[in-house]
Amino acid sequence: MTVTLRRYGYYLRSIVPLLTRMDPPTVVLKAFLGLPLSRPFLVRLRSEPPLAFWARSAMDLWVLKEVCLEREYERFGFVPQDGWRILDVGAGLGEFALWAAARCPRSRVYAYEPFPPSFTLLEENIRQNGLTNVFPFPLAVGPQPGRARLKSAGREAVMVQASLEKGEGMGDVLVTPLVKAVASTDTGYCDLLKMDCEGCEYDLILHSEPSLWSRIARICLEYHEGAGGHSHDELVEALGKYSYQVEAFPRPTHPHLGFIRAWR
16 A cells, blocks of 8 residues: 555656646647647657657656656766766667766767667657767667567557567567677777666676676666566676675665666
């Protein structure tokens, strides 16, 4: 009951930023009420820095609220510094990548998004905001190169995961290894790795090349408890073995989700 009360309290509190910090509010209302709406639609955020995004659904707006308005990756991770090389694995519409790039114009943000409809909007949102320091890639990221099958991790298009398992899905995508993604930055180093890949964080952390981690200074990821039978404690333990200091933050409203930050 306590979790349920927290959840509904959070939903009620979210009404204010959704209607006062996203323009136009009529579009926001239509998206959440399921009213007829031309999609994708453009929303402008009263954020710092101000950003505009093409979005498809209420879930997209919810993610924009959490990342750009509530700054979850800053609160549970790190404040990006100008000049950092940032990898965004699971970039979605570009919510984190664009926010970090706009804040830090001398940084380079390498954004990986395998789901074609999301990647299309990612590219459009980069153009919409006139950013030249975001570099998008239509690829999944894994421990090894190959191909993966996209599978829905929920009802919304934003919730997609790349699975190496055979079976039905939404199509195959190319997978680039994380070690190559890091090596492909202009410095061969990653100051901040952000991950939101719907359960694939376990494969990346537990099975990537061990020597890779010395070239990644900081990690902030959203974990999905129980994905593939795994626990976030496995991630905490593995990152500790890679010489990171690690903290975990379960979501009070959704205990199966949470954040992990790790740093050297």
